[in-house]
Amino acid sequence: MKLYSYWRSSSSWRVRIGLHWKKQPFAYVPVHLLKDGGQQKAEPFARLNPMQSVPLLEVQDGGRLIHIAQSMAILEYLEERWPEPPLLPGDRVARAQVRQAAELINSGIQPYQNTSVQKRVKHELHGDEKAWARHFIEVGLHALEPLLHSTSGRYAVGDQVTLADCYLVPQLYHARRYAVDLAAFPTLTRIEASCEVLPAFQGAHPDRQPDAEA
Ligand SMILES: N[C@@H](CCC(=O)N[C@@H](CS)C(=O)NCC(=O)O)C(=O)O
Structure with a gap:
């Protein structure tokens, strides 16, 4: 593979x-x-x-x-x-909550910070591409914080790692790159801390990849 x-x-x-x-x-x-x-x-x-x-x-x-x-x-x-x-829970309500959180990031935040979008905002529309991305990251995380406050246990939905955690951790890394103040998102950063100690999350981190740059 x-x-x-x-x-x-x-x-x-x-x-x-x-x-x-x-x-x-x-x-x-x-x-x-x-x-x-x-x-x-x-x-x-x-x-x-x-x-x-x-x-x-x-x-x-x-x-x-x-x-x-x-x-x-x-x-x-x-x-x-x-x-x-598993990365999806057995309970269908919990599965819907997992997909809800993952899609919020997948379709509601990440597209605005995507490389091609950033390039167009900067070079063709002559806008501030970083402010553009930061705005949508903040809007998305402000929605995600109360959602995950109500669904989380140790992880985003309950006490098992799910797809929602796979989407959350990389998004918070990019929030920091765009200078978003994460103090307003205590639930999200608490979940991130629970994930970061797990070997699967450590092995997937950008800095551990063969094409990582200094
Ligand atoms: N919704 C897609 C997003 C894929 C995507 O936007 N990938 C970015 C990197 S995170 C990319 O390859 N961008 C290339 C470009 O913008 O030219 C997914 O979840 O796979």
Whole structure:
């Protein structure tokens, strides 16, 4: 199994957590999102993933070599193929709460800080791309804090690690990069601290990846 990834990509990081959590070995294929105008836009990668983004999972299944993009699709695939240890709870209300938190980040925060969006705000619209991203990160985290206050135990939803934690931890790293003051989010940072000590989260951290930069 191969994972096309970029060390600081939060979407790739979510999948790395999932692979480590399920103890599935994988080859790491770096795709540099900035070098040469972005290797995600060049062949051969762009042919494998027309969305021109990471993560991309390459995996053998039923005698076929398949490629899956979109972190949520990949993580749900991993969950169905290797159900243990789980990343989705058995209870359907809890599952909905997990997906709610993950989607808030996936579709409500991360797109605004994405490399291509940042470039367009800065170079084509001549805006302050960092202020732009910071605004949407703050709005999203202000919604997430009370939601997770009501669903969390040790982790985002209850006392088991779930997909919601795979989305939360990388997003908080990027919140810091955009100078968001995390003092307003005590529940989120408490959950992050619980996750950070787990080997799966440690192995998935950007600084531990082969393409990490100083
Ligand atoms: N919703 C997608 C987002 C994928 C995505 O935006 N990936 C970013 C890195 S975190 C990327 O490859 N950006 C390339 C670009 O903006 O050109 C997912 O969850 O996989």
